[in-house]
Amino acid sequence: MIREIKERCFLAAVFFSAALAVLPLIAVLGYVFVKGIGALDLNFFTQLPAPVGDPGGGMANAMVGTFILVGIACLVGLPVGIFGGIWLAQYGSGKRGFIIRYSADVLSSLPSIVIGIFAYVLIVATMKRFSAIAGGFALGIIMIPVVTRTTEEMVKMVPRTLYEAGLALGLPEWRVSLQIVFRTAWNGIFTGVILAVARIMGETAPLIFTAFNTMYWNLRIDQPMASMTVQIYNYAISPFSQWQAKAWAGSLTLVFIILMVTLVVRKYSKRVYYG
Amino acid sequence: MKRTTEWIIEKLIFISGIGSIVFVALIFFFLLKEGLSLFASVNVFSFLFGVNWYPISEPPQFGILPLILGSLLVTLGAVVIAVPLGIASALYVAEVAPKWLSEILKSGIELLAAIPSIVLGFIGIATLAPFLKNVFNLPSGLTALAGSIMLAFMAMPTIVSIIEDSINSVPRSYREGSLALGATRWQTIYRVILPAASSGILAAIMLGIGRVIGETMAVLMITGNAAILPTSILQPVRTLTATIAAEMGEAVSGSEHYFALFAIGIVLFVISFIINLVADFFMNRNKKRNKKK
Numbered sequence: 001m002i003r004e005i006k007e008r009c010f011l012a013a014v015f016f017s018a019a020l021a022v023l024p025l026i027a028v029l030g031y032v033f034v035k036g037i038g039a040l041d042l043n044f045f046t047q048l049p050a051p052v053g054d055p056g057g058g059m060a061n062a063m064v065g066t067f068i069l070v071g072i073a074c075l076v077g078l079p080v081g082i083f084g085g086i087w088l089a090q091y092g093s094g095k096r097g098f099i100i101r102y103s104a105d106v107l108s109s110l111p112s113i114v115i116g117i118f119a120y121v122l123i124v125a126t127m128k129r130f131s132a133i134a135g136g137f138a139l140g141i142i143m144i145p146v147v148t149r150t151t152e153e154m155v156k157m158v159p160r161t162l163y164e165a166g167l168a169l170g171l172p173e174w175r176v177s178l179q180i181v182f183r184t185a186w187n188g189i190f191t192g193v194i195l196a197v198a199r200i201m202g203e204t205a206p207l208i209f210t211a212f213n214t215m216y217w218n219l220r221i222d223q224p225m226a227s228m229t230v231q232i233y234n235y236a237i238s239p240f241s242q243w244q245a246k247a248w249a250g251s252l253t254l255v256f257i258i259l260m261v262t263l264v265v266r267k268y269s270k271r272v273y274y275g
Numbered sequence: 276m277k278r279t280t281e282w283i284i285e286k287l288i289f290i291s292g293i294g295s296i297v298f299v300a301l302i303f304f305f306l307l308k309e310g311l312s313l314f315a316s317v318n319v320f321s322f323l324f325g326v327n328w329y330p331i332s333e334p335p336q337f338g339i340l341p342l343i344l345g346s347l348l349v350t351l352g353a354v355v356i357a358v359p360l361g362i363a364s365a366l367y368v369a370e371v372a373p374k375w376l377s378e379i380l381k382s383g384i385e386l387l388a389a390i391p392s393i394v395l396g397f398i399g400i401a402t403l404a405p406f407l408k409n410v411f412n413l414p415s416g417l418t419a420l421a422g423s424i425m426l427a428f429m430a431m432p433t434i435v436s437i438i439e440d441s442i443n444s445v446p447r448s449y450r451e452g453s454l455a456l457g458a459t460r461w462q463t464i465y466r467v468i469l470p471a472a473s474s475g476i477l478a479a480i481m482l483g484i485g486r487v488i489g490e491t492m493a494v495l496m497i498t499g500n501a502a503i504l505p506t507s508i509l510q511p512v513r514t515l516t517a518t519i520a521a522e523m524g525e526a527v528s529g530s531e532h533y534f535a536l537f538a539i540g541i542v543l544f545v546i547s548f549i550i551n552l553v554a555d556f557f558m559n560r561n562k563k564r565n566k567k568k
Contacts, residue, residue: 011371015367028394082291084294109547109550110544111491111543112491113491114519114544117523118302118540122301174281202393202394203391204492209520232394251393254391255391263386
């Protein structure tokens with residue numbers, strides 16, 4: 001009898017915990033939607049930020065800025081991450097592989113703000129000004145461990161026989177790695193890359209003192225560049241309700257983009273077939 | 276000619292391979308280079324255990340004890356909330372829920388990880404802070420507790436997914452053996468599965484802590500940012516990460532204040548390195564255990 005009661009209590013407890021764990025997601029999405037939808041209009045996507053008091057205004061420059069920053073991050077993070085993953089999968093069984101894997105873990109658990117101050121001292125302090133390069137560089141480092149680990153896993157799933165067949169045809173090892181193994185694993189790697197991009201799009205901390213912010217159009221990567229997250233932050237902590245409304249609209253846009261990308265990729269990645 | 280290209284490309288792959296090591300080493304080197312300059316004028320003891328953080332007063336004081344305690348308090352609060360909730364949710368997802376529901380729950384918890392911390396922080400300011408202010412009758416809802424609650428939910432995805440993996444890696448025969456002996460599901464889980472998955476659970480807790488202690492924007496926005504020694508979880512606190520985020524832009528390059536922020540960076544680096552070491556230890560133990568049987 002008592003064990004039955006315990007069993008019931010247990011089932012109820014775990015059920016409510018799981019419900020409580022997903023409740024915030026629903027609450028967050030609902031809240032952002034309700035708060036953000038009112039301030040969203042076409043201007044928001046096409047105009048520069050407006051001063052307090054002026055109606056209208058948008059975040060167009062910050063949206064473009066975010067895409068440029070992500071682009072720079074990919075230039076830094078993808079080659080290192082993908083080649084690193086390939087190397088790990090093929091030669092990384094020994095002690096060296098262990099150390100590299102461990103470094104990737106350390107890198108991925110480093111607070112992003114620490115990576116931010118690294119980019120600050122390396123690039124901002126050297127160039128003596130805030131720039132998109134510094135911000136993109138910081139985001140790129142954040143991508144590296146994510147991309148490395150997914151690439152490694154995906155390359156490992158490619159059947160060994162494929163690799164051996166390539167070598168037997170007399171191809172040099174790197175050609176086999178790049179043209180056979182990499183291509184076969186590409187679908188999976190792509191998923192990892194997109195998820196990494198979705199993650200860095202939401203980063204704020206490493207950007208506030210590297211890419212900084214600007215209220216104007218800027219396409220030069222050696223100048224300060226606006227990003228959606230930093231712009232949301234500046235608006236969110238401002239005392240003006242008009243700016244806060246813009247911050248909600250920005251939050252809604254950002255969350256929408258990130259969730260769509262994540263959902264689509266997750267659905268797509270289930271269809272990946274190896275072998 | 277062909278040989279040379281081959282050689283170059285192989286080296287390129289190798290250099291990228293060690294990219295992670297290079298970046299970790301470079302980050303640590305630059306943090307040390309800038310951070311250690313502080314200790315020419317401030318001694319290590321009064322930096323780590325000094326109770327006053329007044330970086331721009333005259334003379335400046337660089338004691339980070341209030342910041343360390345702020346980080347610890349917020350983290351501790353988050354762990355107290357997230358760990359029981361995380362273990363229970365993982366159990367439900369892995370052991371109890373029907374397959375379709377478990378898929379939905381898993382996706383839901385993982386999507387929570389995709390929401391930018393800046394958005395969570397903003398929502399925290401708008402909803403959680405006023406709520407806490409009313410419930411506890413406080414002058415301001417921006418407190419360590421608000422930070423803990425927010426961070427607990429940010430740590431949940433990490434904690435749940437790793438615990439779920441380690442529960443799933445417990446051999447099926449354990450479950451069957453226990454159920455065959457007439458044990459209920461609760462008895463099976465409590466006496467058999469949880470002990471067998473304990474290493475994985477500990478690893479999950481460590482990685483959750485790592486996630487929480489490194490989080491910056493949400494805590495910057497929601498913990499009230501008062502660099503004082505915390506005496507209660509209902510007080511505003513300031514964390515290590517938030518201090519860097521708030522002050523880096525203003526600190527004059529090459530000043531003591533600037534070096535002090537890098538010294539905080541060293542502290543964060545060391546903390547996350549240790550957490551990772553411990554998590555890795557438990558993770559490997561979990562793997563070995565389940566391989567043997």
